[in-house]
Amino acid sequence: MRFEFTEEQLAVRDAARDFAQNELKPGVIERDEKQQFPAEQIKKMGELGFLGMMTDPAYGGSGLDTISYVLAMEEISKVDASASVVMSVNNSLVCWGLEKYGTEAQKQKYLVPLAKGEIIGAFCLSEPEAGSDATSQRTTAVDKGDHYLLNGTKNWITNGGSASVYLVMAQTTPELKHKGINALIVEKGMEGFTVGPKENKMGIRASDTHSLMFSDVKVPKENRIGDEGFGFKFAMSTLNGGRIGIAAQALGIASGAYELALSYAKERKAFGKAIAEHQAIQFKLADMATEIDAARLLCLQAAVLKDQKKPFSKESAMAKLFASKVAMQVTTEAVQVHGGYGYVKEYHVERLMRDAKITQIYEGTSEIQKIVISREILD
Ligand code: CAA
Numbered sequence: 001m002r003f004e005f006t007e008e009q010l011a012v013r014d015a016a017r018d019f020a021q022n023e024l025k026p027g028v029i030e031r032d033e034k035q036q037f038p039a040e041q042i043k044k045m046g047e048l049g050f051l052g053m054m055t056d057p058a059y060g061g062s063g064l065d066t067i068s069y070v071l072a073m074e075e076i077s078k079v080d081a082s083a084s085v086v087m088s089v090n091n092s093l094v095c096w097g098l099e100k101y102g103t104e105a106q107k108q109k110y111l112v113p114l115a116k117g118e119i120i121g122a123f124c125l126s127e128p129e130a131g132s133d134a135t136s137q138r139t140t141a142v143d144k145g146d147h148y149l150l151n152g153t154k155n156w157i158t159n160g161g162s163a164s165v166y167l168v169m170a171q172t173t174p175e176l177k178h179k180g181i182n183a184l185i186v187e188k189g190m191e192g193f194t195v196g197p198k199e200n201k202m203g204i205r206a207s208d209t210h211s212l213m214f215s216d217v218k219v220p221k222e223n224r225i226g227d228e229g230f231g232f233k234f235a236m237s238t239l240n241g242g243r244i245g246i247a248a249q250a251l252g253i254a255s256g257a258y259e260l261a262l263s264y265a266k267e268r269k270a271f272g273k274a275i276a277e278h279q280a281i282q283f284k285l286a287d288m289a290t291e292i293d294a295a296r297l298l299c300l301q302a303a304v305l306k307d308q309k310k311p312f313s314k315e316s317a318m319a320k321l322f323a324s325k326v327a328m329q330v331t332t333e334a335v336q337v338h339g340g341y342g343y344v345k346e347y348h349v350e351r352l353m354r355d356a357k358i359t360q361i362y363e364g365t366s367e368i369q370k371i372v373i374s375r376e377i378l379d
């Protein structure tokens with residue numbers, strides 16, 4: 001398989017690179033330290049079309065393909081993985097899910113402002129007792145005729161405090177197990193909906209992760225996505241694409257750390273020469289470059305299949321599994337190449353190493369990706 005990017009794809013990549021270097025890099029260390037959500041930067045990303053990249057322009061999006069999305073995610077994640085997770089959730093979980101499965105009225109009301117980046121969205125599947133085991137939803141959506149009565153708690157929700165629209169999975173008919181789950185559109189401000197405090201995290205600290213509590217929240221029937229009982233399929237189908245976004249995030253974290261390590265290795269001198277002239281450092285750089293290329297090819301393979309409307313759930317799981325491992329390996333080695341300087345904040349690689357870890361956990365842990373891959377292989 002040979003990838004030749006189109007001029008449009010390269011222009012998107014360059015625009016994302018410029019934005020990351022000029023708008024995200026200044027202040028990224030401070031936002032990480034202070035756990036400060038990049039609100040201003042996210043607003044600009046919306047204006048530039050980065051929050052609804054794959055959405056049809058008829059619904060306020062940029063109408064780009066998944067390859068462009070991967071290229072942009074890589075560039076943004078090289079610099080600021082907190083900003084890129086906002087981008088990933090809004091694009092591939094919220095906008096994509098609404099565009100694919102929403103009604104025309106839902107699209108007009110919610111998708112248009114989300115794709116334009118005027119508001120941002122959240123995807124709410126995980127619960128205190130249902131993370132990997134996502135079919136065990138405890139949140140309930142009891143059918144009350146013209147509305148559902150929503151009760152329960154979601155946790156770890158990205159954009160939890162800053163979103164305006166939440167796609168919430170909840171159980172309506174427990175005896176049907178996962179086929180009783182519905183996906184509901186919940187608006188911030190609905191009576192009975194409260195947002196818990198922001199989580200104090202190891203990495204992606206500027207992103208906004210919260211628990212959400214629902215107590216007798218009345219959600220109109222017209223806010224259900226898809227048919228009755230479609231909610232779990234909705235979540236899984238949406239996550240297949242979401243995992244390409246997180247794979248590209250992991251790729252970006254790795255390639256950002258690699259680029260820093262490469263330039264540092266050329267500058268830093270030890271034993272009378274640049275450390276890049278020591279073979280031990282050269283081999284580290286060679287391993288990093290090889291792993292990053294392999295991760296990028298897996299991301300692009302999944303993106304191409306998705307764009308061609310072919311099955312891609314195995315390939316997106318493979319891309320996420322592999323790229324997240326590469327992100328951990330490369331960022332750890334990038335700190336090593338920097339020596340003591342790598343251990344302090346101003347050289348950026350310690351943050352990238354902390355940010356890398358989450359890519360092995362969210363949107364399905366590495367163990368869950370192996371379950372998805374092995375089931376498809378054995379099927
Ligand atoms: N694509 C499409 N359908 C899928 C699917 C996939 N990748 N995985 C499962 N399904 C379908 C199955 O086909 C099945 O449907 P049928 O009954 O119609 O055949 C149904 O879902 C149930 O699947 P299983 O019987 O395989 O259920 P299971 O309980 O054994 O395992 C699981 C399911 C794959 C482990 C699933 O629970 C899972 O993916 N867990 C991880 C949850 C996750 O990824 N959470 C991410 C939250 S969002 C997030 O994290 C965002 C963020 O950080 C930024």
Ligand code: FAD
Nearest residue numbers: 123124125126131132133156157158361362363364365367
């Ligand atoms: P558990 O499911 O309890 O897993 C614990 C360990 O057991 C893991 O290593 C897991 O791989 C392993 N394990 C579990 N089952 C198996 C098995 N069958 N075989 C082998 N190993 C297994 N969720 C959302 O819905 N929306 C979000 O926006 C969101 N954002 C997040 C942001 C952050 C910063 C974090 C930390 C999480 C976020 N999540 C979100 C939740 C995330 O998707 C879950 O944390 C993840 O799916 C794992 O669930 P868990 O934490 O309950 O771990």
